[in-house]
Amino acid sequence: MTNFSGYLPYAFALIIAIPFLVLLRQFVFTYIRLKEQEIRLLTVKSNSENKTQAYERMTLFLERIKPSNLVQRFNKDLASHEFIFLTEKTINEEFEYNSSQQLYVTKNSWQNIVDSKNAVIDLLHKTYDGLNGNANLEEFKTIFIMNYMENEDYISTTIEDLRREILIIA
Known part of the structure; x- marks a missing residue:
């Protein structure tokens, strides 16, 4: 017969340690699960903030x-043609600066924004062509605004669409 009395302290330590190890394992897994949830919540919040900023920036652009x-x-x-050149350049530069925002707005909204930008540039050129380049800058600006007001206010429509979408997201 073997004497088990030498192993008794080890068995006693093992019996006491097992519940602590189980509790430690449970604590670690719970901690990891809570951290994953926190990361998911922060990611969702960050995405929501990015979308909100995108809608704000595109509204400002419009x-x-x-x-x-x-x-x-x-x-x-400035001469009228210089005004058109500088205005078109400014619009395109600002649009390019904001082009990354298309990741956060809907495809339809982005297309409306692009269409609005192109329509304004097109209106600049059509107004100039309609005047045959014979108007001073103040006359050109006045006719440009009047031509815009005669048509549908596509910029305000696009902004209103953006407003509706952001309310759905928020």
Whole structure:
């Protein structure tokens, strides 16, 4: 017969340690699960903030390209064709700067924004062509705004669509 009395302290330590190890394992897994949930919540919050910022930036872009705001941008000493060149350049640069926002807005909204930008640039050129380049800058600006007001206010429509979408997201 073997004497088990030498193993008794080890068996006693093992019996006491097993519940602590089980509790430690449970604590670690619970901690990991809570951290994963926290990361998911932060990711969702971050995505929501990115979408909100995208809608804000694109709304600001659309406000800036409204003809009533464009005509206030440059010096009155410019010729009409210089104004058109600088305005078109400014619109395209700002659009390119904001082009990454298409990741956060819907495909339909992005297309409406692109269409609005192109329509304003097209209106600049059509107004100039309609005047045969014979108007001073103030006359050109006035006719440009009047031509915009005669048509559908596509910029305000696009902004309103963005507003509706952001309410759905928020």
